[in-house]
Amino acid sequence: MADDIQNILVGMPVTPYTLARSFKAIANGTVYIGVKDTDPTVPSNQIQVYVETESGNVIPVSQPLIINSGGYLVYSGQIAKFVVSDEYSMAVYDAVGVQQHYFADVLKYNPNTLRDELAQDNGMKLIGQKVNYGIPVGSSLTQGVMWLFDKIKGYLRVGGSDLEPLDDEKNYWRGLPSRNSWGDPAMIGDYSVSFNRNGASFAVYTTTFGHDCVTYGVASLAGGAGSATGNPDDITSPNAEGYCSFAFGKNVIALGAKSAALCEEVEANSRASFAAGYFTQARAGFTTDPGGVASDGIGATALGYSTRAAGDGAFAVGRYAQAYGGAIVIGSGINSGNQAVNSSTKSVAIFANSVVPAITAKAAGGGVTDMPFVGVHTLDPKEPLDVAMPNGTNAAFRITGSGGAKIKLQGTSNSDTGLDIASFEWTSTNGGSAVGTLKINMNNGAQSIELSSDGMVALKNVKTLAEISGAPAGTIYKDASNFLKIVV
Numbered sequence: 001m002a003d004d005i006q007n008i009l010v011g012m013p014v015t016p017y018t019l020a021r022s023f024k025a026i027a028n029g030t031v032y033i034g035v036k037d038t039d040p041t042v043p044s045n046q047i048q049v050y051v052e053t054e055s056g057n058v059i060p061v062s063q064p065l066i067i068n069s070g071g072y073l074v075y076s077g078q079i080a081k082f083v084v085s086d087e088y089s090m091a092v093y094d095a096v097g098v099q100q101h102y103f104a105d106v107l108k109y110n111p112n113t114l115r116d117e118l119a120q121d122n123g124m125k126l127i128g129q130k131v132n133y134g135i136p137v138g139s140s141l142t143q144g145v146m147w148l149f150d151k152i153k154g155y156l157r158v159g160g161s162d163l164e165p166l167d168d169e170k171n172y173w174r175g176l177p178s179r180n181s182w183g184d185p186a187m188i189g190d191y192s193v194s195f196n197r198n199g200a201s202f203a204v205y206t207t208t209f210g211h212d213c214v215t216y217g218v219a220s221l222a223g224g225a226g227s228a229t230g231n232p233d234d235i236t237s238p239n240a241e242g243y244c245s246f247a248f249g250k251n252v253i254a255l256g257a258k259s260a261a262l263c264e265e266v267e268a269n270s271r272a273s274f275a276a277g278y279f280t281q282a283r284a285g286f287t288t289d290p291g292g293v294a295s296d297g298i299g300a301t302a303l304g305y306s307t308r309a310a311g312d313g314a315f316a317v318g319r320y321a322q323a324y325g326g327a328i329v330i331g332s333g334i335n336s337g338n339q340a341v342n343s344s345t346k347s348v349a350i351f352a353n354s355v356v357p358a359i360t361a362k363a364a365g366g367g368v369t370d371m372p373f374v375g376v377h378t379l380d381p382k383e384p385l386d387v388a389m390p391n392g393t394n395a396a397f398r399i400t401g402s403g404g405a406k407i408k409l410q411g412t413s414n415s416d417t418g419l420d421i422a423s424f425e426w427t428s429t430n431g432g433s434a435v436g437t438l439k440i441n442m443n444n445g446a447q448s449i450e451l452s453s454d455g456m457v458a459l460k461n462v463k464t465l466a467e468i469s470g471a472p473a474g475t476i477y478k479d480a481s482n483f484l485k486i487v488v
Contacts, residue, residue, distance in 0.1 A: 014079060016071030017092055020100045025071025028095040030064035036087045036105040047088060052081045064093075085112075132161075140166075141197075146182055154191040155201070157182050165198050165212040167226045170251050172214050175232035176200060189215070203230065203238045209248075217242020217257070224249045231255050256282075256297070270297030277304045285311030285325055291343030293325030306336060311345075321351065331358070344379055347372075402430040420444050459484075 017026045033049050034040025040063075049065065050058035065073050065082060072079045087108075092101040117123055129149040135141045141160045148157035164179035178184040181200040192201035192215070199208025199222075206215035209223035216230025218238045227249055230242025245254035245261075245268070252261040252268075252275075259268035262276040273282035284297035295312040302309040307316040309323045316323040320333035324343040331351035333340035340351035346363035362381050364370035375381030378388040389395060399405045404427040411419040421443065428436040438451040439460075447460035462478050468487070471477075475487040 014072060014081065017067050017073070017100075018071060019094065025069070026067050026092060026094050026100055027069040027071065029067040029071075029100070030093050031067065031073060032064050032091045032093075033084060034089045034091075036089050036107075038089055040089050040091050045089075047084060047086065050083050051075045052083050058083065067092075143180075143183060148182065150188075153188070155188050156193045157188070157199075158195050159199075160197040162198050165200075165226075167212040169226055170228075170253070172226065172228035172232050172253060173200065173212075175216060175235045176202060176214065202235075203242075213247070215242070217245050217254070219243060220245045220247075220254070222247045222254075224252070226250065227252045227261070229254045270300055272298055273300045273302075273309075275302045275309075277302075277307065279306045280304060280316075281308045281310075282314075283308070283310050285314070289324045289343070290322075290341055291325040291327075291345065293343075293345055295326065306339075313346075318351070342379065347379075349379060399426075399428045399430070402428060404428070 017029065017031070018024060019026055032040035033047060034042070034045040035047055038045040040046055046063050049061055049063060051061050052058050061075060061082070068074045068077075068079070073082055074080060075082075088106055090101070090103045090106050091099060093099050114126075118126055129151060131147045132143070133145040133147070135144050139160070142163045143161040146157055146159070146161050148155070161182040163183065165173055165181070173179065177186045181187050181198050182194070187200055187202060189202050189204045189206055191204055192206045194201045194208045196209055197211040199211070200214045201208045203215050203218045203220065205219040206217070206229070207221045208215055210225050210227075212226050213222035213224065214228040214232070215222050216228065216232060216235050216238055220229035220242050222229050227247040229245040229247050230238055234241060240257060241255055243257040245257065245259045247254040247261045249262050249266065250264045252263065252266040254261040254268045256268055256270040256273045258271060259273045259282070260275075261268040263278060265279045266275045266277065267281045267283065268275040269281065269283040275282040280302040282297065282300040282302040285293050285295040287294045289310055293311055297310060297314070298312045300309040300311060300314045301316070303317040304321065305319040307318060307321045309316040311324055311326040313326045314323040315328040317330055318332045318340070320335060320338070321329045321331060321340040322342070323329040324341070325345040327342040327344055327346065328348040329340055329342040329351065330349070331340055332353050333351060333355055334353060338355050340349075340355060340357070342349040342357070342360075344360070344362060348361040349357040350359045351357050356377055357375075357379055358377070360375040360379050360381060362373040362375065364372040371384055373381040373383060374385050376387040377390070378386060387395065397405070397407060404425060407424040408418075408420055409422040411421050413419050423441045423445070425439040425441060426436055435453050437453055439447060440449040442448050450458040450460055452458065459476065462476060462484065465477050465479065468475055468477050471487055473487050476484055477487065478484055
């Protein structure tokens with residue numbers, strides 16, 4: 001049970017009626033009740049009066065009402081509580097019929113009318129709209145719990161407020177006119193909203209959640225802790241920088257118009273850019289960047305851990321990865337000092353814990369039949385397929401188990417299907433040792449040469465001299481005794 005609070009005043013529920021010119025009871029007088037601003041002694045102007053019983057029931061009574069010798073209204077000789085249901089006028093007469101008082105409108109304001117008006121859609125207009133409830137016991141607030149609504153500028157503030165921010169690690173508040181986000185009118189944007197604690201919804205149409213967030217960009221939203229939209233160093237361009245941007249997380253900033261920044265220590269600095277993760281950045285391209293391509297950074301996207309996307313359409317996702325000049329990089333570098341970097345405009349590179357790409361797709365010329373060059377272990381493939389092999393390294397095609405496999409060299413039929421021109425076919429017994437065979441076949445599988453498991457070379461399908469008529473020099477054939485000979 002809550003602690004009792006002694007704050008109810010003891011007093012008389014009824015008051016005596018006194019003469020107009022002396023403090024004496026109007027003994028045995030009468031009272032008339034009527035429609036407001038009328039003469040209540042006229043029967044047609046009178047309204048119904050009731051006696052309210054102790055049980056709360058009401059009983060209609062006739063007029064005039066009777067005043068006893070002590071000056072109190074009575075019903076059946078007993079002092080009673082008389083009530084009406086609307087605003088009213090009152091006329092009070094003494095025992096000899098002389099008017100002592102007349103009030104055209106006793107109530108002035110009907111509580112039922114007030115109740116109805118408060119229930120209307122615009123009932124808030126009748127309520128106090130700027131309230132500081134003070135600092136709760138044990139709270140760290142320095143200004144108080146507040147409810148602020150301005151019916152002219154249309155702003156709303158709900159939550160806790162301090163005289164200055166508690167969390168501005170990135171100094172995003174540096175562009176504001178003061179540090180008191182809710183107490184200084186210069187800090188509050190028209191039609192802006194701030195919930196929770198110390199949100200500086202500075203530009204018009206903006207919203208902040210969490211604590212110590214700032215909105216410089218028009219129609220932007222910032223939430224979390226210490227996050228911001230727009231440019232703290234150029235608050236005169238809210239429509240260009242941070243306009244319609246979204247920042248949510250810890251120490252993130254969405255500086256570009258229509259940009260979004262999420263999570264922690266993230267920057268989305270260019271138009272329509274997107275950055276999310278940890279220590280990621282999406283921004284414009286500069287001539288000082290790798291590759292030296294300058295652009296606005298429209299649509300740049302950086303995701304993951306310590307990534308950067310610079311330039312129009314640049315995309316970086318992974319860890320320790322950077323894309324410049326509109327390039328795309330996927331995967332991971334080694335560490336912050338050895339990043340996976342792709343600065344080849346419009347190309348795609350995939351890295352795996354290395355500064356050397358696993359695969360690169362170099363941008364094609366832009367024609368509808370142009371093909372991109374694909375490189376393995378190189379950012380700059382020279383041929384449609386370019387496999388860069390550092391000195392002393394190997395490349396392998398491997399059968400996963402026992403059996404055989406083929407590498408085919410093909411042409412294309414008129415119906416756009418593959419035609420086998422030549423193939424390299426090898427087998428593996430997969431018995432724990434390097435044992436197998438290799439065949440070279442031509443034209444849909446015609447056998448040409450076979451290398452056996454012991455290293456022997458077998459020539460398949462050797463022709464006779466008659467069968468190779470007109471063959472070029474160097475062609476091998478067999479004579480009638482099956483000896484091999486060479487055309488010279």
